[in-house]
Amino acid sequence: MAKGKDGGGGGNSNDSKYFTTQKKGEMHELRMELHATEKHVKVDAVKKVIASMTVGKDVSMLFTDVLNCVQTGNIELKKLVYLYLINYAKTQPELTLLAVNTFVKDSADANPLIRALAVRTMGCIRVDRITEYLCEPLGRALRDDDPYVRKTAAVCVAKLYDIAPELVAERGFLDTLHDLISDSNPSVVANAVAALSEIAESSGKDVMKVSAAVLQKLLAALNECTEWGQVFILDSLAKYTPADGREAEGIIERVTPRLQHANSAVVMSAVKVILSYMELMGSSNIRSDAIRSLTRKLAPPLVTLLNSEPEIQYVALRNINLIVQKRPHILENEIKVFFCKYNDPIYVKMEKLEIIIKLVSEKNIDQVLLELKEYSTEVDVDFVRKSVSAIGRCAVKLERAAERCIGVLLELIQTKVNYVVQESVIVIKDIFRRYPNRYESIIATLCDNLDTLDEPLAKASMIWIIGEYAERIDNADELLDTFLETFEEEDPAVQLQLLTATVKCFLKNPEDTQDMVQRVLDLATEESDNPDLRDRGFIYWRLLSTDPEAAKMVVLGDKPVIEDDTFRLDPGLLNVLIGQIATLSSVYHKPPEAFVVRRAAGISADDDEEDDDDENYEDGDTGEGDLLDMGGMNINDSRGATASVYETKSPMNKVCGAEKSNGIEVYAGFRQVNGTIRMEMQMNNISSPAEIQGLAIQLNKNSFGLSPTSQQISCNPPIAPGSSGIATVELVVTPNMLAPQSANQPASPQVQIAIKNMQTGTVFYFAVDFNLEALFSQDGTMERSVFIESWKSIDDRNELYGTVSDIPPENLDIDTVINKFKANNIFFIARRPVPNAEGQEVVYFFMRTITQMEFLAELTFKQGVTACKICLKTENSSYGLLAKQAIEYLLRDF
């Protein structure tokens, strides 16, 4: 900031005298003009100031002079002054503070444009002191009569939240925003939704929670809103999870007309809502009809997106790539529209190719091959290579067409165009791996083109082919020998392939290649300083010298057949991305947390800690638990195997032994206290050399989306060697931490945890089973009628049965159970005696997790029996088992 200031004043700089005075003169002149009495001179002067500002000159010394001009009834001049102010609001906030009085005064001006201007500008000044002045005017502006002011104020709340979240909460601005969703003016609605969504995103709190009432408001506003407002509303809807298939269908019906919108942003967001909700529609017969008709409706708007500007096309294609993976039927008959046009930009062509490969089938393969062949004669090298590679991928994908694909590839090899040949060789290797021993007849053609190959990947592929089919190539050893001449200069990938191929050749034909193999092994183990190559060399050497038969089994063993899944996304990731359609996440094909830098939103955290946070976060994110993979180290699966050591309700289990953690024994469990989820750990310092004082904790992605609010845990008082102590970690649920769930598999209760002992630097890992009752929300009540509806609507297949026996006698009294369950956020709905069954009674309970999963339970008690039958229903079937276990646990162990 200081930099800008010296730039212009330039009193003691090295500029020549003449230049300096010139500048001063200019400024002086401007200053005089700013104080002129004629309006148009003033206006022109401010314009000149702004002109200098935009070309990078520093005009901050004129600040007070410009500010003086604001005392005017002339709105044009006023707007110009604000244009000047807003610029310095960002770069020199302390200067702008001088203008606070003006802002406050203008925020009560008679002209709504000026009121809005004042609020808008104040929101841009990121100085704590100004926020004190902002709250009053903002509160008024949010209730202003003029919609222009209200809409500006709505956005301003988001700005304020970024600077001072606590002020927003204190003033109840969030509630006001919620009220604005049902405002009569569409722009106000749009901004209120946008502001709430932004706050929800940056705070991680669910402030844009879509309840039944909010849902109705949003749907009503959808028809009235501006195009951008429609996008914001649709994006909020996409994050909402409908209670059941029927509700989902209802919303889809309201959203479908948006597919006809001329703004492709609206179309894409509508597609996102529909695809996300389709998941919930289930698969009964009626529903699958509905889904089929929806599928038909989705195709035309998606195709139409391809007629937009190339930039839109690109984003659309990246998204369609996801959609065809998720629901291939939607576009199965539309492959022609993805054929490249002559004048498509290259980035569009590349994406189209990807989709062509995804849509290719036996029906259209001939057409596709014709196209791909055509593309491979184009000018752009990358595009040509990708087209050639695509032909190979078609072969791998469609067995029946493989022969035709190979025919085309051979034709292309005949062209002798260097990069075409190389790319062909690379894909032909894949085809050989996919269909072993079927197309070796073409090896001769490939061998004719050895000289063309100069790229490592192509060379390595060719060498692999030679090694693999050494027995069918008469002069395999000679061919390899030619490569060996340049062994030392080759790329490591080629060297490794050469080594393996030579060994294969030797095993198949030991007589002629004895010398050669010896030479390669020498080169690999003695001459090379590449550790991979040396290691592989030594392994082969030892294998060959000790047990040639074993060597044969290892080196010539059957290889796993490859599938065309190289470019397929993991189903879990795909589901995440479908929920992210239209966003950057869907363009990058990465979950948002992989590229959005998490920021401590407005909460002042010290910098080091934040950095640390990001770093760990990245680590945790790579590869679904590679870092924390515990394999079979799960010590203690069964609940309660170790007696509770601590007197809370957290079911404490031993989760980590001293041998793994350098002397710390850990017992851990979860419970909810006043709506906060806590993990409680008892630490026994068995033999850790130092006192346990500070710990850093990191959770792997888990089925519940749990993550710690702070990564630092401090043990107070410190735990000296030989003693034990307690550490508590507060947890929140964030969607980012949600491990991908597969639909039909029960969710794993396991939460994998890494802890770093800051004193010793030791990092240790363990897993704790999460008890779902800690996730039940305090507001999990439900109307009886709604409960009955839900109970009926849930498919019988999503029902879980079980019997709990050996219930302690005090837990057989239904009233006690109801009260105790209530303490654990499991809410009583109804009870009734079972007709025709003396002494039996059913009790209904309901629980909802913080993550909005709902479980409905029916418990049947019988007098004089220490057991109870449980029947549990839920749409979130993968979590059903965990909910049932939670109930069982509470019944058994109070």
Add this chain to the structure above:
Amino acid sequence: MISNFFVLSPRGDTIIAKQYRNDRGDAGAHERSHTEAFFRKVKFWDDHAPPAFMMPDGLTYLHVKRNGLIFGCATARNVSAVTVIELLNTIARVFKDYCGTLSEEAIRKNFILLYELLDEMMDYGYPQITRTQNLKSCVYNEPIIVDPIGNTSKMVNPKTASASAVHKPVISSVNANGRKSDSSGPQKNEIFVDILERLNVLFSANGYVLNSTIDGCIQMKSYLAGNPQLRLALNEDLVIGKNNGQYGAPTVDDINFNDIVNLTEFESARTLSFVPPDGEFVVLNYRVTGDFTTPFRIIPSIEEVDSKKLEITVLIRADMPANHFGANVTVEIPLPKCTAVASCTVIASPGSGATSAEFIRADGKILWTLKKIPGGTEQTMRCKVTLSQSCTTQIRREIGPINMNFEIPMFNVSNLQVRYLRIAENMVGYTPYRWVRYVTQSSSYVCRLN
């Protein structure tokens, strides 16, 4: 949403830069150096940069190119990419509406106006008022009109320039009125309606149509005082959606509408009603695939005279009615790299304007230009090619594909018609002018030779 917005000149200078929020932490001190890095990256991709990519500063940059200018922005969040790109397009359109033309000069001259516009169009990076019409009431600066032809023509890349029919500077008097008065001045009341169809057609070497689509739209530019309501009627028998039409009726695969359009009468009478906003806007877009008569047929033949000599003949047959004609036609035929000499002769049929064909060595292709091709006529171009080496199949493959560019005024292929355009204004002396134009253009009109 987005953190900043900028416009870069074709040379990479920042013409407009506006910051909406601080995502990078520092106070925007290095703003310009980041934009420069971004521009270098775009150049590195040789002008084929994907519209959204991430830069080393951790921000995603999105951009669109219009008339050689880059409209771009950066964001740190997982924003809706389509929304941002649509927004950038909208900004470019509004700038054009206000400046008359979209060029570096026009933007530089009008920068105060444009900053004022930007303040109204976006707040904290969120789109606010983005319609030219609605912006009028809160924008006070006057546009400075820049001569649209003079200096800009060099800058404009004809491929990305808007296909809009009206080239006169727009909204010249638009915001003098502002909120203050209605515009019943001496301004001419007129409205321009374009039914624009862009053709994508791919022919095989033997003249079959392999793939064909029409991207159509109806766009308007309104200068009507008082913004009266309009009723636009299309063909009554227009069929939406393939496979549910009767034979012969004009059919479109898909259609979408601007949200100002009231569609209550669309199902029954194929009539739209709306209040046209000021400036340029698209009323509807439609798409047709498959069965339509292509206006031109390309019939190529290649003959090998001897091992080093080829004779290429291209015949263009205009299949539209005789009262229409193709204008500004160019045909490009790439020749093999080893071409030594190529001499072209043109056999023009009567009625066609100036026509010529020559081999452009730098581009390695024959460029055949025809001022005019009347409907129902045939044009032929013959080219004798001498190669510097013997012809192989590979060399043969280097010839083609033939790419054709043209425009057909007052003609459209899909048969979608505007039955009438009614202006509901009954003021005395209100004489609106309606200019309805049909234009067919080539988007990608290609014939393969292999």
